Amino acid sequence: MVAKEKIKNREAILSTANNQRWEVGENFHDTLMESIYSNASAIAKRSVTLPAQKETINWEKTLDKILTSRYLGFPIMFLILGVVFWLTIEGANVPSAMIASFFLDTIHPILKSLSASIGLPFWADGVLIDGAYLAMAWVISVMLPPMAIFFPLFTLLEDFGYLPRVSFNMDGLYRKVGAHGKQALTMAMGFGCNAAGIVATRVIDSPREKLIAIITNNFSLCNGRWPTQILIAVIFIGAAVPAYLAGIVSALAVVFIAVLGIVFSLLVSWGLSKSVLKGEASAFSLELPPYRPPRILQTLYTSLIDRTIFVLWRAIIFAIPAGVVIWLVGNITIGGETIANIFIDWSNPFAFILGLNGVILLAYIIAIPANEIVIPTILMLTVMSLGLSGVGEGAGVMFELDSIAATEEILVAGGWTLLTGINLMLFSLLHNPCSTTIYTIFKETKSVKWTLVSTFLPILMGIIVTFFVAQIWRLIASI
Amino acid sequence: MHNAGNLKRLGIDMSNFDFVVALAGNPNTGKSTVFNNLTGLKQHTGNWPGKTVTRAEGGFEYNDNKFKLVDLPGTYSLLSTSTDEEVARNFILFGQPDVTVIVADATRLERNLNLVLQILEITDRAILCLNLMDEAGRHNIKIDERMLSKDLGIPVIPSVARYNKGMDELLASIYEVVSGKYVCKPYRLKSKSKELNVAVEKLTRQITEEFPNLPNAQWVALRLLEGDQSIIDAIRNGELGKIYSVEQNKTELETVV
């Protein structure tokens, strides 16, 4: 009986509330907020003494004026981002090579002789050392140095307060394509790692715009794809111009691809907001925080621990199984042919239409877990399918050559042309996100549908773009 | 005078804690820095509003008591319907922390008070940590902490978390509140709108009748007028009464959180 009474009382409270809501009307929330702020202002007035005179010279205001000015805003932004990328690319070269030589030239032979001395069977040695170990070694040597440079630099900019200004400047563009200004922030994060960029989309309030930001994040060229872009640009595009221009032209080619990525992200955002994710660009409110001098040592530490190691660890976990698969497809044979060769021969005609080749397609399928192993996989597969002797480490063993010239030799021997190079660069920009990113997309959207869209939309665009580039290229070449 | 020697940073070790401390505040006020100072953890702190989107937890030991520190997402308010605000609000309400430390930006006190006043409606055990005092000084902003403390009815601790200043005083104050040496008398909102006051009073009376132990009946009334489903549910299933009549029951707390 008591319980019944209680339930009745409780329902009475709720129905009173409902009736009062009709009474108070729609303005309730407004009135409440007004009350809170008027209370707050009364309290603040009693205890806060503001400076009698406004500051006349304020470096922060001046800096803001410069960073957001009509003529300097964008050039400064491109300059800063350009310097960050340049430092990342340049600075990562030497340590990358050192780590690679340590893992490949020092540790790898030791492991090999160790396994020989304990008498590991051929397949176990292959799967573990030539497959799993090498994949891990590649991921670390290719990913760690650029990330250890890029993330701290990016974090310094973030701590200083520059990123919200970028977002503020870019909002005009994003508004026009029906997206959120903060998408600029998440896109910039994507240049480091798409998975990190997708997690960062949480700062976007509106679900529609958040989804757009997630789907288009893959168009930011991530760290795992930079090495591919740089290597291919140097080999094929640098080689197409006089030697003294080679460096600058190949660098410009990479920047061009990155900018193309931004253009695609804007185009796709526009397309989405006009079709499946229809709607007007909703509200955008962004606080521009005051500039704060970054604390460099702490930033280095936290960004290394927080982002670099985190992202690296994840990549390693995904790369190890991929390494095993690479070794297996290079060594398991059906009717005398390795699985890799069978697939390459079978997919070559289709790949030809796209201006690519079967090796590239297979490499991208195997490298879904981690983009950074694309280049070593391509080299391994090319050597294997050509049966070149005297180069490489053996069937199904990933390797990267010490000199770019040697890499070029192999690729040219594999039938690569300038067109293959260009299309590989385009395809590297426009293909499915890596498995970590796909998983992150699923975690953020909790929707299979949108995960599939984000996965297959770029690959579809990649096929369309490379197809047209290849055919038009050949058409012009045939004239 | 307490000194930092009493503080033992426990990082992510939060076993057998005696008290729960919630850390709330506007975005970009240095909340995460305070969190890192107390726990010894290195959570990333970016100069970018909305960095912390999930709840982070850490532990520290002070005066032989173990504390669990929960860093709530930074929000401007607790009245909107976004997820981060819901996380923060539900923890302060249902998680019943022993004390809620509100980190505020001393250079923009008035706008920060919006959140402070909302939190004071929910809980009666809170501390205001007035951070970025160095910035305030640089801008010639002076704040009378004692007056503020008197008006709000809670301790007010000035600090510069970036340089680890004011943390000892904050710890001492946390200890005073959780041990009951300092009894908060939180400021409660007064509205100018007659219509609103009538509705709130009517509802508050009815709620107090049903849940006499509730320390924040006015806030519950306000939430009902906003149509907040979690409060409606809490009234229907009587959870509201259960939470407040069982003071400081840790096992209870854990099942709720």
Place this chain on the structure above:
Amino acid sequence: MNDPLFTLLIGSGILLLAVVSFFPQKGLFARMKRTRTISKKILIEDALKHLYHCEYSGVGCSIESIAGKLSISEDDAAELVAKLEEMGMLSSQRDSLQLSNEGRSYALRIIRVHRLWEKYLADETSVDEREWHHSAEEFEHKLSSSDADELAAQIGNPVFDPHGDPIPSTEGDLPEKKGMPLTALKFGEFASIIHVEDEPDAIYQQLVAEGLYPGMQVRMLEESKERVRFTANGEECVLAPLFAKNITVEQIKLEKTIEGKFKNLSSLKIGESGTVLGISKALRGQQRRRLMDLGVVPGTEITAELKSVGGDPMVYKIKGASIALRKKQAERIYLHSEKSEMN
């Protein structure tokens, strides 16, 4: 296959075909999906809704009006009415049709879903205002009561839809109809719009195009058989009486009103400040809440601080913080007219 021109043509052809068939909303597949026949259930529900609307606004309802409303023949309408009577949803007395209690609660359930959905679209999505009603017409037949309750809980159990109509509670409670048509206002009188009727569609579209929405302050300037001239938030507006009738207003006391055109935040130049008068009701839901969280409430002083590269958005100093807002939002924040120069 090796002729690039040939391959190019085939490729373009396939692409074109794919675009034509799969294009969202306008593509062949989307069209096919849409042209499914209207089911009996939808007709019944629409008829009940129509009957309820007649009852709520106190006008008679007949088989003819149902036929007109649902765009079906009168024979079909008569059949529908017979079916409803059989189901115990209504009773017919001479000319007029009367809803039974059961029929009324059924209708209210549909209306609840309809208005909730509109509120949801208005507050939580960026779907265009002109599409709310169409979408709700579709979803009112799709969502179950429990789906609707879940939706309501998610968006804070709203009590009014974006047109100012009350949303029936789960128990089917609805407050009494308030206000009067705009045409009943006399010269010089002030009022506030509390409701903009969303049917018939043609009239509603016109009212939306004029930028009229609940919460606006109107003042009657001229009311004649030919036209109704009034100011809405200070801007002059002329409507045919037939259109003006679809706007419901509530008279307000003079002390709350402001003369002249409303000045908005976006009109501030860099360095100028103003004091907030209010936020337009056209900013809804999360957008509105966010602004208020940031301190945009009546009485707050705001200074324009900075332009972005393209001029939009702009940064405003609000209670000590620099907040970037898009022009479209700034246009909907009203300021007191007096100007004050900063610096």
